[in-house]
Amino acid sequence: MALKFDYDYLIIGQGLAGTTLAMHLMDAGRKVCVVNDSSQPSSSKVAAGIFNPLTGKKLVKTWLAEELFPYAQAFYSKMEERLSAKFIHNTSIYRPFRSIAEQNTYLGQTADPAIAPYIADNIVHRGVSDYLNAEFGGLEVVRSGWIDLPLLLEKSKSYFQAQDCYRENNFEIGDLGITEHFVLWNGLKFGKVIFCQGFQATKNIMFNWLPFAPVKGQILEVATEKLLQPYIINQGIFILPLSESSCRVGATYSWDDLDWETTESGRLELETKFQQLFTANYEIVGQVAGIRPSSNDRRPIMGMHPAYSNVGILNGLGTKGVTLAPFFSNQLVSYLERGKELNPLVNIKRYFSLYFR
Secondary structure, eight states: OOOOOSEEEEEEOOSHHHHHHHHHHHHTTOOEEEEEOTTSOOHHHHOOOEEOSEETTTTEEOTTHHHHHHHHHHHHHHHHHHHTSOOEEEOOEEEEOSSHHHHHHHHHHTTSTTTGGGBOSOOOOTGGGGTBOOTTOEEEEOSOEEEOHHHHHHHHHHHHHHTTOEEEOOOOGGGEEEOSSOEEETTEEEEEEEEOOGGGGGGOTTTTTSOBOOEEEEEEEEEESSOOOSOEEEESEEEEEEETTEEEEEOOOBSSSOSSOOOHHHHHHHHHHHHHHBOSOEEEEEEEEEEEOOBTTSSOEEEEOSSOTTEEEEEOOGGGHHHHHHHHHHHHHHHHHHOOOOOTTTBGGGGHHHHHO
């Protein structure tokens, strides 16, 4: 006789990982319960949400870009229809050249067949010269943009509440009962529990043996006098236009002082870089901080606990979460529901030796 559950899955955390996983499980016909404490800080709520197929100083194509980016576009488009809101902002990324030498190097790279599809033919943008230090011109990266993550999470929460699959609760691991065939929480029975806690997973006794490498980042909110062109600027920092007269500027990277507080040193670091690039008048109107849930090898961590077959995790999405989360949520659901093997580069099994040592 098959066991009966109140819900098939208990999902801990309603950040980007928990939200995308819950949506995929619901689409697979499963009944989920998402538990979240909205009063707690969340990296997803403050992240810029930028997706960029070419990263780094050497224009390196993002890992699995050919698969991740189309899937993410399809997923967020579906969410826009489901939640009646606009989340996707397809926006080119303009990379000003720092010198003639860099210009020659970058233009040479555009001949690479792996890079060429992500570069626009037209690389002259007169409008940005009104407020950018870009005397050598720049390169336009296409198939890029940003996702409005705070709005996505807010609308998703309302959707989950309407479906009676959301609980506003400060989850404590001690309240979880784990048996061979099911898990118990708050008087309810679940088939499996999946932890999507981001940075908070470092404090979870079930998974704190994993090699997390969280990174603190800070972002400035800036008002400008010059009208901003519809390009994300990327040169050491990003400048993400939110409107014609406001933008976000980021981000810092710090492996120390892992808290959610903004700092004067973070503000100074970003403003110094911003002033080197931005030539018009501006005013800093806000500052936020978050902790990116990264892993040592900069790959997601997903799968089931080595000792408990009904306890799982989806974490380690890092700085590229907006593209990684939809794709690997789908992969995890295929594994949970159909037994399809996970990519070994993201499978938690790669770290099992750390648990058993």
